[in-house]
Structures are given as structure tokens and as C-alpha cells.
Amino acid sequence: HGGYSAIVLDIMLPDGTGLELLSELRSQGDNTPALLLSALDQTQDRVAGLDLGADDYLGKPFDLAEVSARLRAIVRRAEGRAESFxxxxxxxxxxxxxxxxxxxxxxxxxxxxxxxxxxxxxxxxxxxxxxxxxxxxxxxxxxxxxxxxxxxxxxxxxxxxxxxxxxxxxxxxxxxxxxx
Structure with missing residues (x-):
């Protein structure tokens, strides 16, 4: 764990895919909450991302307020909290x-x-x-x-x-x- 509260990964990266990076992180035991972002928003794309260890998936275009709320939610769950406070x-x-x-x-x-x-x-x-x-x-x-x-x-x-x-x-x- 690199000390980060959460990771935001785009599926399309210049030197590979966010899915490959996420898979590598998970295989190394890194459990940092991860939110995947992608223009690929078909059901099978979302399922693949979630099955590889993403905690949430958001298709583009998206609103920054929703990204922030989703990040707060996955961090809250990782900390074992159900309430926002x-x-x-x-x-x-x-x-x-x-x-x-x-x-x-x-x-x-x-x-x-x-x-x-x-x-x-x-x-x-x-x-x-x-x-x-x-x-x-x-x-x-x-x-x-x-x-x-x-x-x-x-x-x-x-x-x-x-x-x-x-x-x-x-x-x-x-x-x-x-x-x-």
C-alpha cells in the first residue's frame, strides 16, 4: 500500500491499460480502493473492471462532483464505515x-x-x-x-x-x- 487513500485509473493509458495496472497492483496485495474511469461503458467493460478488483467504475462523460462522491464512498467502505461522518x-x-x-x-x-x-x-x-x-x-x-x-x-x-x-x-x- 503506497499510502494513498484511493486510486483513480483511466482504462486507456499511454503505456498500457488501467486494467493491467490494477491487476498488477492487486496481485501484489495492494488493496487501495480503486475507481476506474473509461469511455468504454458497455456492461462487459464494467464487469471486467469490477472483477479485476476495482471498487467502482464510472463511464465518461462524468461530473466531478460524482467522482468525488464515489471516491468518498469507496474510501469510507475501505475504512469499514457505513456512515459518511x-x-x-x-x-x-x-x-x-x-x-x-x-x-x-x-x-x-x-x-x-x-x-x-x-x-x-x-x-x-x-x-x-x-x-x-x-x-x-x-x-x-x-x-x-x-x-x-x-x-x-x-x-x-x-x-x-x-x-x-x-x-x-x-x-x-x-x-x-x-x-x-
Whole structure:
């Protein structure tokens, strides 16, 4: 597992097919949720993709809002959740709206704050290093600000409470307390 929440694959790739790549990933034991996109939208094409290990299949043309919703659904199922909200220590997070609800208040998150919070919520007992969180924030982009993670963690603590996210000296960050 390469640390990704989901994979979006087009059937037609310049150097092979998305089906071949998916088959190779699955044979290597990679269970990352996968959404196939294709202009090939016959029933047999959808069946072949799903039988090779895709979690969902969407024919072109498609709406980006539907792609986003389908990605949220396959990630939610992979995490073993039936409902859309992610819950932890009195916080209910709505990934579709990048908002949270705590103590009868709605909390708005910036996209980068939400990215960090989501990474922590995906592995609530784990310590995530600054490097892992930077990779989630920036991917392959250049220009990572040296204190970006700390700034966003600080903003999250202001919104969620100082003790919601723990700093583990020399290792990284993790969610505090037992999940609900």
C-alpha cells in the first residue's frame, strides 16, 4: 500500500491499460480502493473492471462532483464505515463538506487543515511524522514551507481544543484519547 487513500485509473493509458495496472497492483496485495474511469461503458467493460478488483467504475462523460462522491464512498467502505461522518472524541467530521461538529458547534476547516485532520483520523492511534503530513499536504509539489505543518496543527488545536492533537517529540503527531 503506497499510502494513498484511493486510486483513480483511466482504462486507456499511454503505456498500457488501467486494467493491467490494477491487476498488477492487486496481485501484489495492494488493496487501495480503486475507481476506474473509461469511455468504454458497455456492461462487459464494467464487469471486467469490477472483477479485476476495482471498487467502482464510472463511464465518461462524468461530473466531478460524482467522482468525488464515489471516491468518498469507496474510501469510507475501505475504512469499514457505513456512515459518511468520521467520529473521534466528540468530533464528527463530514468529509464531503470539510466541516466538523463538536459541542453543538459547526467547525469550518481550510483545505490544508482538513487534509492534516483527515490523515490523523485515518490512523487515530498512529504517530504521523511531519514528513508524512507534508506529503499529504503537498504531494509532489515543490515549495513546502518549513513550518506549514506546525501552523496548521496550531490552527486545528485552536478550533478543536489544545489537547485534541498530541505532539510526540521527535516523532510527529497523533490524535489524543480514545475514539468514539
Amino acid at each position: 468520521i467520529r473521534w472524541n466528540g468530533l464528527a467530521v463530514d468529509p464531503a463538506r470539510m466541516t466538523g461538529h463538536k459541542d453543538n458547534c459547526t467547525i469550518e476547516f481550510s483545505p490544508r487543515e482538513f487534509t492534516i485532520l483527515r490523515a490523523l483520523l485515518e490512523r487515530p492511534g498512529a504517530i504521523l511524522s511531519k514528513t508524512v503530513l507534508e506529503d499529504r499536504l503537498y504531494g509532489w509539489q515543490d515549495g513546502v514551507e518549513s513550518n506549514a505543518v506546525e501552523v496548521h496543527i496550531h490552527k486545528l488545536r485552536v478550533k478543536l481544543g489544545a489537547g485534541f492533537i498530541q505532539t510526540v517529540r521527535g516523532a510527529g503527531y497523533r490524535l489524543a484519547g480514545a475514539g468514539q
